[in-house]
Amino acid sequence: MRRSGEISERRRKRGKLAGLPSLVPLFALVLGLAGAARAAAAALDAVRIGIVRSPAAAVMLIAAEQGYFRDAGLEARIEFLPSEASIAEAVATRKLDIGAATLTGSFFKYAYRHGLKLIAPETADHTGFPVDALLISRTARDAGFRGVRDLPGRRIAGLQPDSASRYGLAKIGERFHVDLRDTRMVWSGTAARALEALHGGMVDAVILPYRDATRAANKGEALLRLSDFAVWEETAVFTSGDTIRTQHRLLERFMEAYQRGTAEYAANFLESDDGGDQIPGPRYSRYMELLARETHIEPAMLAADRRYVDRRGRLDAEELARQVKFWQQEGWLPRGATASDLMDVSFSDGASSPTPASGAPSRH
Amino acid sequence: MNATRAVLATLLLASSIGSVQADDDRDDHGRRASASTIAVRQRFFGAENVDSRTGVVDRERVIFAWTTNATLAVSIRGRIVLLDTYLNRLELPPPPGVSDLRRTPIDVSDLVNLHPEAIFLGHGHGDHADNAAYIAKWLNIPIYASPETCDVMQVDVKRMYNDPNTANRGVRIIPNGNPVNCVPVVSRGSVPGTEINNIPQLEPLACIIVFKHIHSGTVPTDPDVPFVPVVNSSDPRETQIYPPGTCVTPTQPNGIQGCGGNGTPTTPVPGQVDLTTTGFGTIPGSPGGAISLFYQFVLRDDHHFNFVWHNTTGPLKEGAGSDPGLPSPAVGAHLFSIMDSLPPTDIELGSIVSAGYATNGVRDPVMYQQHLKPQIYIPLHMTNVAVLSSSLEFKKSYLQTLDAEKAPYRPELRWMVDPNDYLRPMVYDPSDKRWANPLKDSRVRQFCR
Numbered sequence: 001m002r003r004s005g006e007i008s009e010r011r012r013k014r015g016k017l018a019g020l021p022s023l024v025p026l027f028a029l030v031l032g033l034a035g036a037a038r039a040a041a042a043a044l045d046a047v048r049i050g051i052v053r054s055p056a057a058a059v060m061l062i063a064a065e066q067g068y069f070r071d072a073g074l075e076a077r078i079e080f081l082p083s084e085a086s087i088a089e090a091v092a093t094r095k096l097d098i099g100a101a102t103l104t105g106s107f108f109k110y111a112y113r114h115g116l117k118l119i120a121p122e123t124a125d126h127t128g129f130p131v132d133a134l135l136i137s138r139t140a141r142d143a144g145f146r147g148v149r150d151l152p153g154r155r156i157a158g159l160q161p162d163s164a165s166r167y168g169l170a171k172i173g174e175r176f177h178v179d180l181r182d183t184r185m186v187w188s189g190t191a192a193r194a195l196e197a198l199h200g201g202m203v204d205a206v207i208l209p210y211r212d213a214t215r216a217a218n219k220g221e222a223l224l225r226l227s228d229f230a231v232w233e234e235t236a237v238f239t240s241g242d243t244i245r246t247q248h249r250l251l252e253r254f255m256e257a258y259q260r261g262t263a264e265y266a267a268n269f270l271e272s273d274d275g276g277d278q279i280p281g282p283r284y285s286r287y288m289e290l291l292a293r294e295t296h297i298e299p300a301m302l303a304a305d306r307r308y309v310d311r312r313g314r315l316d317a318e319e320l321a322r323q324v325k326f327w328q329q330e331g332w333l334p335r336g337a338t339a340s341d342l343m344d345v346s347f348s349d350g351a352s353s354p355t356p357a358s359g360a361p362s363r364h
Numbered sequence: 365m366n367a368t369r370a371v372l373a374t375l376l377l378a379s380s381i382g383s384v385q386a387d388d389d390r391d392d393h394g395r396r397a398s399a400s401t402i403a404v405r406q407r408f409f410g411a412e413n414v415d416s417r418t419g420v421v422d423r424e425r426v427i428f429a430w431t432t433n434a435t436l437a438v439s440i441r442g443r444i445v446l447l448d449t450y451l452n453r454l455e456l457p458p459p460p461g462v463s464d465l466r467r468t469p470i471d472v473s474d475l476v477n478l479h480p481e482a483i484f485l486g487h488g489h490g491d492h493a494d495n496a497a498y499i500a501k502w503l504n505i506p507i508y509a510s511p512e513t514c515d516v517m518q519v520d521v522k523r524m525y526n527d528p529n530t531a532n533r534g535v536r537i538i539p540n541g542n543p544v545n546c547v548p549v550v551s552r553g554s555v556p557g558t559e560i561n562n563i564p565q566l567e568p569l570a571c572i573i574v575f576k577h578i579h580s581g582t583v584p585t586d587p588d589v590p591f592v593p594v595v596n597s598s599d600p601r602e603t604q605i606y607p608p609g610t611c612v613t614p615t616q617p618n619g620i621q622g623c624g625g626n627g628t629p630t631t632p633v634p635g636q637v638d639l640t641t642t643g644f645g646t647i648p649g650s651p652g653g654a655i656s657l658f659y660q661f662v663l664r665d666d667h668h669f670n671f672v673w674h675n676t677t678g679p680l681k682e683g684a685g686s687d688p689g690l691p692s693p694a695v696g697a698h699l700f701s702i703m704d705s706l707p708p709t710d711i712e713l714g715s716i717v718s719a720g721y722a723t724n725g726v727r728d729p730v731m732y733q734q735h736l737k738p739q740i741y742i743p744l745h746m747t748n749v750a751v752l753s754s755s756l757e758f759k760k761s762y763l764q765t766l767d768a769e770k771a772p773y774r775p776e777l778r779w780m781v782d783p784n785d786y787l788r789p790m791v792y793d794p795s796d797k798r799w800a801n802p803l804k805d806s807r808v809r810q811f812c813r
Contacts, residue, residue, distance in 0.1 A: 275749035
């Protein structure tokens with residue numbers, strides 16, 4: 001199952017050794033340590049994790065780099081697969097224990113059919129950390145298409161009918177009490193074709209990944225970041241129902257490590273000053289190098305495409321139930337499907353909020 | 365070079381002040397304060413309000429002096445405190461005899477010479493907590509803050525004490541490396557609003573109520589309230605009137621905002637010294653930067669004249685933030701209920717600027733205000749996040765938001781504009797009948813034990 005893109009904490013340790021100076025005593029010591037590390041690794045339980053090369057993979061890679069999986073008694077074998085569909089298939093067939101995927105209609109459909117369950121959040125399209133954007137043509141903008149309340153009656157091009165941004169648009173419509181039944185969606189398949197439609201005047205706006213939209217916005221178009229109007233879970237971590245039944249403890253340990261990873265990611269990538277400008281954490285540069293190396297994405301691109309991650313690593317069960325209902329209404333999930341068929345919040349300790357004490361003031 | 369020598373001199377002066385502070389700080393006993401303290405107090409609080417012989421500030425009045433961003437020097441019937449310690453555009457002064465045309469004609473040594481008895485920090489970010497550890501060390505006064513920010517204050521002390529300060533002939537920046545007296549006022553890692561505490565610093569004159577609220581943040585546009593955008597733009601004459609000078613912190617000026625302490629580091633030149641807070645207020649393992657405190661200062665007598673001070677304004681409706689228990693609208697609602705039940709607020713000194721202004725304008729400051737219902741509102745935070753001289757844009761947006769929301773409550777405004785209103789004394793008579801309110805007695809009994 002291992003592919004050329006596979007990395008693991010154990011292999012990374014050996015990679016580091018190769019870069020050490022060739023001082024004999026030191027080398028011998030290091031070899032000794034490496035031997036000890038290998039011996040220790042032998043006692044670790046392997047957890048096979050599938051991801052694609054994407055900025056969303058940051059938490060998993062950081063958790064591995066920091067040795068959080070090892071601390072939890074796991075050897076994380078992270079494999080880069082060419083597509084999210086192949087990850088879902090590998091988890092369903094138990095070639096992998098854990099995968100991560102974008103929450104599209106087709107993912108939910110596949111997950112329901114093959115007993116996959118979401119166990120942790122990965123990234124969200126979140127205010128200040130935009131993933132998707134609406135690019136409005138100059139003509140449409142001049143004709144009064146200025147904001148989300150102007151969506152009814154417009155022609156919008158999207159990439160795929162099952163894309164996560166489609167759910168995002170629906171959520172915006174719901175929040176702003178905008179009836180989207182009059183909004184005509186056109187599915188273009190690629191960003192290039194969507195932009196062609198926009199520039200040819202066939203549509204009023206296109207939904208694109210934010211980074212593509214900012215690059216394309218050069219002809220007087222208006223750009224709306226969808227997450228300025230609603231936030232939603234964009235990608236998540238999942239496993240199979242069979243793995244939950246047979247490897248429960250392993251998943252608990254995975255979650256311990258993963259949640260340390262989300263906290264570490266947040267401390268280094270999500271801190272900001274009063275104005276929302278990023279304050280890079282102490283290991284930000286090192287992690288950027290790691291992410292660039294492992295995802296094959298330029299550091300500048302990664303910096304411009306920082307993803308939001310819940311620092312506690314908890315599934316937002318309410319939000320995911322809403323997504324399940326949406327894809328059900330859109331015909332991607334059967335009527336009988338329920339949110340609990342598609343997620344298990346027990347590993348991430350739910351998303352409940354403590355009730356604030358209504359207590360009387362206390363003396364300092 | 366003359367200018368840099370002048371700053372070095374003020375640094376050394378601060379050292380000497382610190383060394384004799386115990387003897388000189390006699391104003392509460394009617395004895396003479398140092399000439400520099402008298403001069404600074406007169407400059408901050410108005411010559412007519414400061415005894416030119418003793419330096420005592422009018423014991424009948426409460427006087428506020430704005431010193432940039434959300435920082436205020438306050439004399440509460442003669443008891444002087446600092447609310448935040450940051451100074452925007454902290455630049456080296458001109459040489460002696462040359463007109464001081466700096467945008468911010470205030471030095472950290474002025475805050476030291478003022479001889480406040482305590483520092484209160486609303487949160488630990490650098491645009492609030494810079495200079496705090498330095499001032500507290502020289503004056504041996506307490507800093508009240510979150511425990512996480514106190515951690516950072518101790519790191520600041522160590523860093524400053526170990527700073528070789530080679531640009532200034534190795535002069536120690538602070539007198540010793542002992543921990544600063546930083547008093548945590550809420551529990552570490554607590555959920556906002558779950559503790560409401562009293563700080564005894566000003567007793568028996570005044571009760572201080574403190575609780576944790578939520579730092580400003582960006583949340584999606586609220587569909588339930590009209591969105592009035594803020595044009596966060598500067599007066600086009602800014603750079604011509606106030607060309608950037610040399611930062612006191614060894615950094616490059618950061619665009620029009622000038623010296624923020626977070627510009628590109630440079631090799632220090634004489635006079636430059638780093639008094640900023642480490643990591644902009646957040647260090648590994650102690651995320652003090654954004655942990656935010658809401659204060660109310662209530663006089664024990666005189667109609668319980670009071671003021672609230674919050675140097676950030678969070679999205680309480682969504683309860684979004686980084687503290688434990690968040691995001692949670694329930695936590696935000698609870699914070700609003702605390703505000704509803706406080707002793708009725710006379711004056712609100714609160715941040716009009718929120719990190720969420722791009723998506724929700726000034727919705728959050730207006731929401732705070734609809735719960736606090738202050739008689740008078742004095743906006744803050746107009747020099748950071750808000751670009752310099754954008755204050756009137758925020759005022760416009762604030763007024764339009766009140767209209768658009770048909771806000772049921774409208775306080776009197778005392779809108780301040782940078783830099784004109786720096787050090788303009790705002791003087792209040794606590795015995796004036798306008799502060800009388802029959803609800804106050806029972807609320808004070810409830811909140812001030």
